[in-house]
Every structure is written in structure tokens, then in C-alpha cells.
Amino acid sequence: MGSGLGKFIKTLQLDTRLLGMIGAFLLIAIVFNIATGGTFLTPRNLFNLTLQTASVAVMATGMVFVIVTRNIDLSIGSIVGVVGMVMGLVQAFWLPEIVGFGSPVIVIVTVLVGIGLGMLIGGLQGWMIGYLMIPSFIVTLGGLLIWRGAAWWVTRGTTVSPLDPTFVKLGGASGTIGVTASWALALSGIVATIWFLIHTRRKHISHDFAVKPVWAEFALGGIMVAAIAGITAVINAYEVPTRVLQRRFERAGLEMPEGYTEAYGFPISVLIVIAVAIAMTIVARKTRFGRYVFAIGGNPDAAELSGINTRMMTVKVFVLMGGLAGVAAIIASARLASAGNDLGTLDELRVIAAAVIGGTALAGGVGTIYGAILGAFIMQSLVSGMGMVGVDAPFQNIIVGAVLILAVWVDIVYRRKTGEA
The missing domain is CATH 1.10.3470 (ABC transporter involved in vitamin B12 uptake, BtuC)
Incomplete structure (x- = not known):
């Protein structure tokens, strides 16, 4: 093994x-x-x-x-x-x-x-x-x-x-970007990762370099995609505390809907x-x-x-x-x-x-x-x-x-x- x-x-x-x-x-x-x-x-x-x-x-x-x-x-x-x-x-x-x-x-x-x-x-x-x-x-x-x-x-x-x-x-x-923007960023990262793997393989083939088997490329791509999606899911799972949301609605003169939740998403510093x-x-x-x-x-x-x-x-x-x-x-x-x-x-x-x-x-x-x-x-x-x-x-x-x-x-x-x- x-x-x-x-x-x-x-x-x-x-x-x-x-x-x-x-x-x-x-x-x-x-x-x-x-x-x-x-x-x-x-x-x-x-x-x-x-x-x-x-x-x-x-x-x-x-x-x-x-x-x-x-x-x-x-x-x-x-x-x-x-x-x-x-x-x-x-x-x-x-x-x-x-x-x-x-x-x-x-x-x-x-x-x-x-x-x-x-x-x-x-x-x-x-x-x-x-x-x-x-x-x-x-x-x-x-x-x-x-x-x-x-x-x-x-x-x-x-x-x-x-x-x-x-x-x-x-x-x-x-300073965070929210759940939607975080998933959009993750999707962009996944697309860029797949493009990079395909581009690298084609470049190696064009120069007669050795390349990995196709199944290995799919496995590597799957690992990288899973890592990006997993990290994003974990970050988006951190929800804004209810008391913070309540204060935000109060400052806006509104009543917070029952059961309303919101997550932070990626911090701006992490994007940097x-x-x-x-x-x-x-x-x-x-x-x-x-x-x-x-x-x-x-x-x-x-x-x-x-x-x-x-x-x-x-x-x-x-x-x-x-x-x-x-x-x-x-x-x-x-x-x-x-x-x-x-x-x-x-x-x-x-x-x-x-x-x-x-x-x-x-x-x-x-x-x-x-x-x-x-x-x-x-x-x-x-x-x-x-x-x-x-x-x-x-x-x-x-x-x-x-x-x-x-x-x-x-x-x-x-x-x-x-x-x-």
C-alpha cells in the first residue's frame, strides 16, 4: 500500500x-x-x-x-x-x-x-x-x-x-466580501486552475516533453478544485453573530426578519x-x-x-x-x-x-x-x-x-x- x-x-x-x-x-x-x-x-x-x-x-x-x-x-x-x-x-x-x-x-x-x-x-x-x-x-x-x-x-x-x-x-x-462574491471568486479560481492545467499540458506536448497520464491530470485537477471549494465553504460557514445583525438593522431603522442569517465570506486581507x-x-x-x-x-x-x-x-x-x-x-x-x-x-x-x-x-x-x-x-x-x-x-x-x-x-x-x- x-x-x-x-x-x-x-x-x-x-x-x-x-x-x-x-x-x-x-x-x-x-x-x-x-x-x-x-x-x-x-x-x-x-x-x-x-x-x-x-x-x-x-x-x-x-x-x-x-x-x-x-x-x-x-x-x-x-x-x-x-x-x-x-x-x-x-x-x-x-x-x-x-x-x-x-x-x-x-x-x-x-x-x-x-x-x-x-x-x-x-x-x-x-x-x-x-x-x-x-x-x-x-x-x-x-x-x-x-x-x-x-x-x-x-x-x-x-x-x-x-x-x-x-x-x-x-x-x-x-472588511469582507460576502458569500456570493466569495463563491464567484472561488469559481474564477477553479476555472483558472483548469485552464492552467490544460495549457501546461498542451505546452509540454508541443515541446515533446513528458506529460502525466490523462487520469493523473484529472486527479490533480480534482484535488485542486476540491481544495478551492472546501476552503471557500469553510470560510463562508462563519456567520455574522445575530446581535451584530440586529444592531445593523436597528441603525437602518428596520426590523430583522426572523431566521435571517448572513456569513462574512473572504476577508479583504486574505484577498491581498x-x-x-x-x-x-x-x-x-x-x-x-x-x-x-x-x-x-x-x-x-x-x-x-x-x-x-x-x-x-x-x-x-x-x-x-x-x-x-x-x-x-x-x-x-x-x-x-x-x-x-x-x-x-x-x-x-x-x-x-x-x-x-x-x-x-x-x-x-x-x-x-x-x-x-x-x-x-x-x-x-x-x-x-x-x-x-x-x-x-x-x-x-x-x-x-x-x-x-x-x-x-x-x-x-x-x-x-x-x-x-
Whole structure:
């Protein structure tokens, strides 16, 4: 039976590391679900897990590129903090005096300022690493201290609140798209998945590449379609509490119909993660920039001799990482509906752990976007589950640290056995 399953996985050309991570998540989920009396796997908790994971998942996609090029970024948590504080000032104090409270311009400008500032900081650090040849560990360790101090300095440690109501929806806690739009999105994803499988098969055949048996294509497509539909069904199963619906009807001067229910659907922050994941996957696999990133990680000297400007590529990678930190700051501050100078504290460790657990090699050259996102979800599930069963925070850190070390060791063993090391 074991050999049959192995043959089935090999025929479908499934990523065994991805299957291992899915298995690890299922094991964590089952254990915590039993320990919490069935609470962990409820639609409400899974919905909250996606909200809590979103900002780290966005940054983890950028950290893949950073680590693949044999660098590290310890400053991203502090960048989230300073960007969040600046965005708080922009939308709560500066712009309302110019365009008035509630103007749609506030959200647009705030988002552009946040992403732009993150890219500027990332570019500055990338320039020091690429052109001044200062090790990334030192530059970003200094950045961790500098930008955390700057986050406090922006408002002298005062928390900025409340934020613009429209901006707050980007965090997902109060911004969802509803059941109908969620199923429409899922249907679009299913159609895109089927098209991608058909297109890839035809392309391989046209180039005389080996292809999977037709039944394997149908099986793989069925698995992916079932996954999309299943995730959507779980998210749409989380209903808006009755008291919240009643207050909404009361504010509108209406009486809520008896038996009326409504579900949240996908949070906007999750849609941002999906968009970032798709964009970063395309960049990694289909663009010259992505090929250069992995070429540099595989062999920096050979990449430079082949004509790749490795110094400028380093700057670009850190600009991208800074921009994604800006996106994460948008999600994190919007979810909390406030901007405090402690925003993003320890996020750098969570993001690095997510990328490594997701299969990104610290030696460089190897990493996947989907692996990093799944790694972020596994990390958050572990932390959230321990919190639900009453594990003390210090012991949580011990367990998370041990899991990180175990994940790296497993990755090393895997690469030795598969000949990747």
C-alpha cells in the first residue's frame, strides 16, 4: 500500500515537501482540535487564523527572494512599525485637514505612502548591502534598531487611533466580501486552475516533453478544485453573530426578519495575500528578474560572470521586500484599527521562520512562494492553538524555537536524500 501511494504521488508529480507541510498542519489541527474540545477547527477560528496570518504571509513571500539570494532581513518588523505610524499620521491628522474626513483620497494616498516608504527603506538597505558590501545581517540588524526607534519617534510613542473607516476594512476584521462574491471568486479560481492545467499540458506536448497520464491530470485537477471549494465553504460557514445583525438593522431603522442569517465570506486581507502570492509566483517562475534571483542564489560568482548585475539585483530584492513590508503594515494596522509603535514587533522572526519551514534553504538558491505562505499558516496555527489550550507565552516561544530548529534539520536531511544538498 505504501509503495502504491508513493507511485500515485510520483505519477501526479506532487511536491513531497508540500505534502509534508500539509500533513504537519493537519496533525497540528487535529491535536489542538481534540485539546480544545472541537473549537480549533470551527469556521470562526479558521477565519481568525487567516486574519492573523495575512501580514506575515505577505512578507514571507518577499523573504523567500531575500534568503534565496543568500541574504537575510532582520529589519522588516521594525519597518512595519515605522510605516504603520507614518500611515497613521497621514490618514488621521495630515490628509483630513486637506481633503476632509471620509474622503476616498485618504485611503489611496495612505496606501501609496506606506508602500512607497517601505520600498524607500528597503532600497536604502539594499544599496548598502549591494554596493557598500556590508553584510545583510549587519545592515538589517542595524535597521531593526533604527526603524523601531523611528517608529517611536514619529509620535513620541503615542498610539494613533481611530484610523479611516475605509482603510480599516483592508485588515479584514471589518472588511469582507460576502458569500456570493466569495463563491464567484472561488469559481474564477477553479476555472483558472483548469485552464492552467490544460495549457501546461498542451505546452509540454508541443515541446515533446513528458506529460502525466490523462487520469493523473484529472486527479490533480480534482484535488485542486476540491481544495478551492472546501476552503471557500469553510470560510463562508462563519456567520455574522445575530446581535451584530440586529444592531445593523436597528441603525437602518428596520426590523430583522426572523431566521435571517448572513456569513462574512473572504476577508479583504486574505484577498491581498492571494493577489501577492499569485504575483510573486509569476515573478519567480515567469520573469527574467525571478530567474536572476535564483541564479544568484545558486551560484553568485557564476551569475556575475554571466552578466547579471548582482549588486543592482540585491537592491531590487530589498526594494521588493520593503514594499511588501509596507503592504503588511497596511494589513496589520487596519486589522487593529490603530497604529502603535510596537506594530510588527518580532515579525522578522515569524517571517524568517515561515520561509524556512516552507522549504526555503538558508544556503540560498531554493524556495517557493506557496511554501512560505503555508509555513506562515503553520506557525500561526501552532501559536494560536497553544494560546487556546492555555500554554504560557514563554513556553510557547520554547516550542516555536524547537519547531524551527526541527524544520531546518528535516530540510537538511531531505536535501541530502534527494541530492539537492
